[in-house]
Amino acid sequence: MTLVDCTREKFSKYEQLLNDAGQKPEFWDVVVITARDDSQKSIFDYQISLKKQRHEVPSFVKYIVISDPPGVKVGSGGSTLHCLEYLANNFGQHSLSQWKVLIIHAGGFSQRFPSQSVLGKVFLTLPCSKYPIQMLEALLMMYISIPGKMNYGVSCKTSELLSVYRGIFEYII
Numbered sequence: 001m002t003l004v005d006c007t008r009e010k011f012s013k014y015e016q017l018l019n020d021a022g023q024k025p026e027f028w029d030v031v032v033i034t035a036r037d038d039s040q041k042s043i044f045d046y047q048i049s050l051k052k053q054r055h056e057v058p059s060f061v062k063y064i065v066i067s068d069p070p071g072v073k074v075g076s077g078g079s080t081l082h083c084l085e086y087l088a089n090n091f092g093q094h095s096l097s098q099w100k101v102l103i104i105h106a107g108g109f110s111q112r113f114p115s116q117s118v119l120g121k122v123f124l125t126l127p128c129s130k131y132p133i134q135m136l137e138a139l140l141m142m143y144i145s146i147p148g149k150m151n152y153g154v155s156c157k158t159s160e161l162l163s164v165y166r167g168i169f170e171y172i173i
Contacts, residue, residue, distance in 0.1 A: 041067040106159035122159035
């Protein structure tokens with residue numbers, strides 16, 4: 001199977017996920033998106049609410065935007081620890097051993113991509129598929145097979161890199 005075929009298959013599975021009103025499929029229980037501050041968090045929350053209304057993201061997933069703590073920025077590693085602490089404090093210590101969590105690091109200044117500094121790279125529009133999609137949907141599509149291969153736990157990804165998983169292989173786009 002080629003990279004193109006693999007990507008088409010993931011797009012098709014994602015569309016089925018959006019259209020299936022039946023039983024909850026094996027997918028992420030929680031998707032956490034990091035924001036650089038409370039202002040960016042508000043923008044991200046609003047964008048996600050629009051996506052949920054338009055059925056662009058799976059409705060059975062809990063979406064949480066967590067802003068980095070104020071003060072000195074400690075990067076993705078510090079942001080990951082902050083997210084894990086938030087989940088444990090707000091949903092209980094055992095939540096991480098019962099959920100499949102995807103953390104998408106999207107908070108930042110978009111210095112390499114200044115046109116995305118307001119909405120963030122996670123809401124960058126991509127000209128692919130039958131209709132334009134944003135990076136968030138592309139990430140959820142590309143990582144659609146990961147939850148089925150894990151019991152529970154956390155997977156951390158960046159909002160600016162698409163990896164295509166097929167079996168044990170990873171293709172970086």
